[in-house]
Structure formats: structure tokens, C-alpha cells
Amino acid sequence: MPKILVVDDEEHIRLLYSEELKEAGYEVITAESGYKLLERIEEEKPALIVLDIKMVDYNGLDLLQDIRNRFYDLPVILSTAYDTFKEDMKSIAADFYVVKSFDLTELKKKIAMAIETSLPS
Amino acid sequence: MAFYEENPGGITKADMVLAIPTFDEVETIDFTTVQAATGLAEYFGGIESVIVNCDNHSTDGTKEGFFATPTEMPKIYISTGPEQRGKGNNLRNLFEKVRELEAGIVVVLEADIRNVAPHWIRNLGEPIRKGSGYVCPLYVRHKYEATLTSSLVYPLMRCLYGRRVRQPNVGDFGFRGDLVDVFLKSPVWTDSVQHFGVDIWMTTIALNARLPICQSLIGSPKIHRKKDPYAHLPVLFPQVISTIFDMMTVYADFWHRVKWSKPTLLFGTDSHEAETPVPAEVNVGRLHERFLEGFDKYNGMWQNVYDQTVCPKLQEIRGLDLQHFSFPTQTWAKILFDMAKAYSRAGESQRAVLLDSLLPLYLGKVLSFVKKTERMSIQQAEDYVENECTTFEETKPYLLKVWE
Numbered sequence: 001m002p003k004i005l006v007v008d009d010e011e012h013i014r015l016l017y018s019e020e021l022k023e024a025g026y027e028v029i030t031a032e033s034g035y036k037l038l039e040r041i042e043e044e045k046p047a048l049i050v051l052d053i054k055m056v057d058y059n060g061l062d063l064l065q066d067i068r069n070r071f072y073d074l075p076v077i078l079s080t081a082y083d084t085f086k087e088d089m090k091s092i093a094a095d096f097y098v099v100k101s102f103d104l105t106e107l108k109k110k111i112a113m114a115i116e117t118s119l120p121s
Numbered sequence: 122m123a124f125y126e127e128n129p130g131g132i133t134k135a136d137m138v139l140a141i142p143t144f145d146e147v148e149t150i151d152f153t154t155v156q157a158a159t160g161l162a163e164y165f166g167g168i169e170s171v172i173v174n175c176d177n178h179s180t181d182g183t184k185e186g187f188f189a190t191p192t193e194m195p196k197i198y199i200s201t202g203p204e205q206r207g208k209g210n211n212l213r214n215l216f217e218k219v220r221e222l223e224a225g226i227v228v229v230l231e232a233d234i235r236n237v238a239p240h241w242i243r244n245l246g247e248p249i250r251k252g253s254g255y256v257c258p259l260y261v262r263h264k265y266e267a268t269l270t271s272s273l274v275y276p277l278m279r280c281l282y283g284r285r286v287r288q289p290n291v292g293d294f295g296f297r298g299d300l301v302d303v304f305l306k307s308p309v310w311t312d313s314v315q316h317f318g319v320d321i322w323m324t325t326i327a328l329n330a331r332l333p334i335c336q337s338l339i340g341s342p343k344i345h346r347k348k349d350p351y352a353h354l355p356v357l358f359p360q361v362i363s364t365i366f367d368m369m370t371v372y373a374d375f376w377h378r379v380k381w382s383k384p385t386l387l388f389g390t391d392s393h394e395a396e397t398p399v400p401a402e403v404n405v406g407r408l409h410e411r412f413l414e415g416f417d418k419y420n421g422m423w424q425n426v427y428d429q430t431v432c433p434k435l436q437e438i439r440g441l442d443l444q445h446f447s448f449p450t451q452t453w454a455k456i457l458f459d460m461a462k463a464y465s466r467a468g469e470s471q472r473a474v475l476l477d478s479l480l481p482l483y484l485g486k487v488l489s490f491v492k493k494t495e496r497m498s499i500q501q502a503e504d505y506v507e508n509e510c511t512t513f514e515e516t517k518p519y520l521l522k523v524w525e
Binding site: 068069075086087092093094113117118119120121 | 285381382383385504
């Protein structure tokens with residue numbers, strides 16, 4: 001069962017994503033901020049991260065750079081309320097992005113694609 | 122070995138090589154060398170570096186201009202013989218020199234860039250120092266600049282090798298020194314690779330070497346001294362495309378195992394604010410004419426090369442007027458996949474005709490891109506290109522089927 005780490009400072013989003021993704025067959029762990037996120041990733045070894053872009057104390061796009069530099073091929077899906085973030089070139093280091101919604105169809109589709117992406121190592 | 126070498130400092134070892142390939146660049150070699158030297162001094166001061174001018178036997182005084190430019194670090198000049206033209210041959214000499222010098226970091230800068238600046242050297246070299254294997258720059262580009270990359274090279278390379286390298290054939294790079302051994306061992310060393318194909322050839326090899334790939338934000342457009350994006354198209358197009366197709370045969374085992382794609386590392390996100398690119402002009406009427414002319418010349422060949430669903434679709438597209446012109450991306454992807462297969466099975470003489478026959482279709486695809494994106498911002502057009510890439514990736518099972 002692939003493990004997904006959801007990083008979002010809004011509790012209701014963490015709950016929604018957890019419930020729906022567990023139902024879809026994933027193991028889900030959550031983090032409410034970017035605090036010690038790299039260490040957490042190191043420990044938990046998630047198969048994929050769903051990362052909020054705008055958190056109170058953290059910029060998701062900066063966290064994305066840190067994640068990409070340390071875990072080159074770890075899939076990261078950006079989750080955002082607005083798509084204006086694309087003007088920031090840092091966003092191209094993400095595998096995918098989704099606009100936050102109560103309907104998680106798009107998120108689930110992107111998760112499935114990111115997990116089945118394969119490159120010879 | 123280079124046909125000719127001048128190494129006045131007797132340099133036998135270096136940590137970093139800054140290479141400037143040239144052919145008759147006397148007008149700009151001093152400027153480029155100064156920018157290179159400033160960048161090396163400013164950002165790589167603690168390591169032994171050397172500037173190498175890998176020349177194509179220029180007769181305009183490029184060598185003299187290079188040596189006359191004062192720099193802190195030593196300089197080496199190497200050149201091909203008088204009969205050996207092409208940037209690829211310059212770079213092959215460079216690879217051998219890098220191996221000889223045992224350099225760990227290599228940065229290649231084209232000589233005719235009017236706005237090259239010292240931080241470009243940092244952005245191409247620093248990721249290598251931090252562990253990347255190969256660095257491609259990300260220049261600021263107008264939506265209609267480098268349409269060969271947007272409409273063909275990027276989507277095709279991405280769906281083949283699974284890495285999202287947006288500008289894979291630009292001519293300026295950074296790479297790890299030991300990659301030269303892989304370059305020098307490549308079984309593909311065609312006439313195209315010796316000329317304009319060398320840039321995409323290097324990137325393809327780097328992608329297949331499974332090294333971490335980095336894209337580095339330059340923050341500026343790349344402004345060449347010679348400026349006409351379509352002037353070299355009849356030469357550039359077959360050389361780049363034949364190189365991609367030749368490499369597909371070599372790396373078939375790799376790309377068969379690639380599904381979807383992944384991003385790369387990114388560098389330079391904290392540097393200078395991005396400039397706004399100068400709008401690139403496109404003559405849509407001429408593109409349409411060239412597309413239609415293709416039917417008179419190549420319709421028979423297309424019937425033999427393409428899947429049975431493609432030719433009726435092309436006829437439909439042919440019937441569209443300029444205002445409603447549209448070339449579906451899935452059809453375009455199938456055309457490239459069918460053409461790659463046909464090319465791989467064709468003899469040498471037939472290959473040239475096949476590539477010629479692809480050019481009008483490419484121009485039709487560019488026209489469609491221009492029509493679809495004419496009211497879009499650069500960012501929106503970029504999203505459009507990303508969606509095209511997804512269509513290529515979704516259509517890849519078709520390639521796997523026809524290749525067998």
C-alpha cells in the first residue's frame with residue numbers, strides 16, 4: 001500500500017485528504033507544517049507527497065526545492081487554492097499540481113499517474 | 122586529438138573547463154571570453170580553471186582575438202583541421218581535452234551570445250559542483266521563439282526519456298567531466314551530430330546515463346548576434362530530427378521502459394529577476410503556404426509512412442482555412458512516431474527524403490500552435506505546451522506498438 005504524506009496547515013484539508021485517500025487504498029500520514037519535513041521524509045519514506053503551497057509559516061515552493069534537492073525522484077504534487085503560483089518558476093520542480101477542491105477525482109488521478117511513473121534507474 | 126593546439130601556459134590539469142566553441146567569431150570572442158573569465162573568477166575562484174576555445178579552423182582571427190583578451194586564468198586554443206566543419210567536431214576535441222585535463226566541471230558557452238553575463242557561468246557550473254550530472258539552461262523565451270523545441274523536440278524527448286527538460290538543445294550546458302567518456306564512446310557519430318545535432322545528442326546521452334539532470338534559470342533571453350530563427354531551418358531541422366531518431370534506435374531498451382515523466386532539479390530560483398522576452402514574429406501566411414505545398418510534393422510518401430488514420434486527418438486539416446486552422450496534437454505525435462519507425466528502417470538516401478517530407482507537417486503544427494496561443498500570455502502558452510506533452514505521453518503506447 002503506497003504511503004502518502006499530506007503537508008497542509010489546514011486541518012480540514014488534512015482530514016479530507018486522509019479519509020478519501022485511505023478509502024482509495026493508500027496509507028496516509030500528515031504534517032501540519034514544513035517543520036523538520038526533510039527528516040520526516042527520511043524516516044517515513046513516503047511514496048509521494050501532497051504539498052500545500054501557502055502555509056502560514058512555510059512557502060511550499062521553497063520546501064519543494066529542498067525536497068527535490070535531497071530526494072531527486074520523490075513525486076511531489078502541489079496543492080493550491082489558486083493557480084497563480086505557476087508564475088513562479090520554482091513550481092516546475094513538481095510532478096503535478098492540483099487546485100484544492102472537495103472533489104478529489106483530479107488529485108487521485110494525478111497520484112495514480114505519479115506513482116506509476118517509471119524511469120529505468 | 123585536435124588537429125591543432127596552442128597551450129601557452131602548458132596546462133596539463135584543471136578542475137574546471139570553460140569551453141567556447143567557435144567558427145569565425147572574431148567579432149564576439151573577446152566579449153564572451155571576458156564574461157567567461159569574470160564568471161570563473163567571481164564564482165569559482167577557489168578552483169583551478171582554464172578557458173578553452175574549441176575552434177573550427179576560423180580564418181577571421183578568432184584565435185588571435187581569444188589570446189589577445191586578458192584573463193586571470195590560463196587559456197588553451199584547440200582546433201579542427203581546415204576540412205572538418207561543424208560544432209560537433211569542435212566539441213569532440215573538447216571532450217578529449219577535458220579527459221586529458223581530468224576536469225570535474227565543464228561549462229560550454231556559445232560564442233555569439235550578445236547578452237551573456239558572468240552569472241550564467243555560475244548557473245551552469247554550480248549545480249555540477251553540487252552533484253548534478255548535466256545542466257541545461259532555461260532561458261526566458263517568447264512563446265513563438267524556438268518553436269522546433271516547443272512543438273517537437275521537447276514533447277518527443279520528454280515522452281521518450283521521461284525527463285522534463287524544457288530547452289534540451291540550446292547549445293550552452295554544464296556537465297560533469299567524466300561524462301566525456303560516455304560521449305566519446307557513443308556509437309552515433311553521424312554527420313548531423315558533427316553539426317547542429319550535437320546539442321540534442323549530448324542531452325540524450327546525459328538522459329540515458331541516468332545522472333541527475335538540472336535545469337538552471339538564466340533569467341534572460343538568449344540573444345544571438347545572427348538573428349533569424351528560420352534562416353537555418355532547412356539545415357537545422359533534418360540534423361536535429363535525424364539525431365533524435367538515430368538515438369532512439371540506440372536507446373530503445375531505455376525508452377521502452379519509460380512511462381510518463383518526471384521533473385528535474387532546478388537551480389537559480391533565487392537569482393536575478395526574469396527579463397521580458399522580445400516578441401518573436403511569425404508569418405502565419407507563409408507557414409500555411411509551406412504546409413499546403415507539402416501535399417503536392419509528399420502526399421504519396423505520407424500514404425506509405427503514416428498510419429491509416431493519419432492521412433485522412435491530414436486531408437481534413439488541409440481543408441481548413443487559415444482562421445480555423447488546427448492540427449491535433451495526437452495526430453502530430455502519431456506522425457512523429459510513425460516517422461521514427463520509417464526512418465529506422467530506411468536506407469541512408471531515403472532518410473533524407475523522409476525528413477524533408479516531415480518539414481511541411483512541422484510547419485503546419487507550428488501554425489496550429491500560433492493560432493491556438495495567439496491570445497495567450499507566455500505562461501498560458503507554456504501551459505498549452507505542457508498539455509501537448511501530456512498528449513504525447515498518453516499516445517506513447519502507439520509508439521511501442523509500431524516500433525515492434
